[in-house]
Amino acid sequence: MTAILLPFTSGRVTLKQGGGGRAMRTLIEKLFVRDFAAMSFDGLDVGIDAMDDGAAIRIGDDWLVITTDSHVIHPIVFPGGDIGRLSICGTVNDLAMMGATRVLGLTCSVILEEGFPLDSLEAVQRSMIAACREANAPVVTGDTKVMGRGEIDGLVINTCGIGLTRTLVRDNGLRTGDRIIVTGNIAEHGLAVMAARHGIEFEGDLVSDVAPMNGMIDSILSDAALADAVTAMKDPTRGGVASALHEMAAKSDVGIVLQERSLPMTDAVRSVGELLGIDPLHVANEGKALLGVRADAVDQILAGLREHPLGRNAAVIGTCGAERRGSIILDTGFGRRLLAEPDGEPLPRIC
């Protein structure tokens, strides 16, 4: 039982335990997963213990996919989006990562701090509507609470999404020989938010990539031959590409060799990351997906992704193998090293 106490040495929850890395996973595994997983039932093909992007319940020939996400971000408006757009896209994307590209409905639960400006709230609501239209995903029910001043920081939005799919994609299906595709430039959301938060100004654009990916993913999965070649999907949000790939590698029991020089990123991201000493691989994305695909279909899938506006910069970045299962080997062009699994967000509360 000592392991359960490791993250709790101060006896209090720390920000790191929300950072998307190992500390957070330990907290969730030890505290929530074990007992809830015991309440499984027939037809629950992906439950809480899978720690995937959502749950999948078998209904006839389809799976009903359910996911939920709470959104807190400071500042609530950032270059490229705001908390409203984020709260819709985050949930739509979690559904899409399991194959549920057609969204049946979203819930929206808002907790407000007394004194929160109404015009800001209206702006958030407008961008939620715009994102819903983009994703073709209606909000069908909701809830609103107001808490006293200082009891909550401005605004928290929780959304829950349900979708149906015949093509269930997991995050644990990678096999030796599969290629890893990232659907575009990495690290844009996290760095844009950090720059906005700290008032750091850079030359060049640093804009969040927050966007609903269900349309782009559907363009691949709607082709049965291509869908068969997709072995795993995950969106690299908190903890970035590094964290998502570690999870996929560990759950799939493969090692991944990542080519650092193939990673698509803008010059702005590259130089800001270097300036601040932050590895773009550890930075959050909100409009990018990682796909594991069979080697023989990689060119076709890459071409398909690049036809979609969100996938123009898609690139093959790695290969799955048997070396160092569960780990990511980074080929830097100089030599090779293991890629760290982040154990806390480089910054608190990105999304």
Place this chain on the structure above:
Amino acid sequence: MNDLQFRDPRQARSMAATLVRLVSETGRKVAVMHVCGSHEQAIAKYGLRSLFPKTLEVIMGPGCPVCVTDLPEVDEGVLIAAQGARIATFGDMLKVPGSVKSLADAQASGAKIDIVYSPRQAVEIARSTTEEVVLFATGFETTAVATAAVILDNPPPNFSVLSAHKYIPPVMEIVAEMPETRIEGFLAAGHAAAITGSAIFEPFVARHKVPVVIAGFEPNDIMAGLVELVELIRAGTPRVVNMFPRCVTRDGNLRAQEQLWRVFRPIGGRWRGIAHVPNGNLRLRDEFAHVDARRRFPIDLTSLWDYAPPALAGQCICGDIMSGIRNPNDCRLFNRECVPESPVGACMVSNEGTCKIWHLYGGVPDLEASA
């Protein structure tokens, strides 16, 4: 992607081949030491260890200022925070264990801690409040210069400094004199030498008959520095060579040196886990008593001594690791009881610490380079 010449992998491979030849010409295993977390980070980040010959050991010495900050220095910060002052410090310091508590523990029980990226930011915080703001200042001479600059720039009356700054040249003497030492040469940190000048190492080389090469922080800066260092070892011609001339001169930055020594005086003191280092600590001179947190706040370290120190701390070998005698894999706590989530020693806390860097990059850096 266009490569800067400092980041051209082909040049790196060609220098790696030269290293193999030079080390084999010595006919023995060669161990060299660098004294800078930024060097270790670049080595680890670019996977350079997979390029080094197996017969060349590149050891990180006491090059992590956070790691060598002594327990009582952390205790001082915790005690000042307990008196209600706001502590401004660099992020790495937060989790460093003190005798009883880290600053992060203090923060969780209500202390006000601000993470800053530069001493100037701490001054800005002080200007924006009437509260006492104490800069818990750690770092080597590079950072100490920045602290000196803000002290000389009329900080507001509610600003003071708790100096845990350290000075590198004296600790190199300690390492060179350790009886167990296998170190045949030192790679010195380019940014520190930009301030102190390359000449500061000349007396050291004369005394200990080991070469010192000053190197920058790009992968090929490090490769070129190592080639030069091993060549000097092979030829048996110890001297100081500046391989970072685009930033470092023989005399260094005289204005920065003048500010540094106007504000600070070197005194002897413990470096965590290593030894008492004569002239290794930088403390404020008497004329700056008004900004010295040690004189502004009552600090009674014995008030912490009711608590027993953490039991595992006795098994920590951070000191031997920083002295280059052993490496993290020799420690029975490494990656077991001691991980970044619950560090036992400071080397697992700081991003500049050997254990943290090795933990992040997989422990034994034994991956072969790809063809």
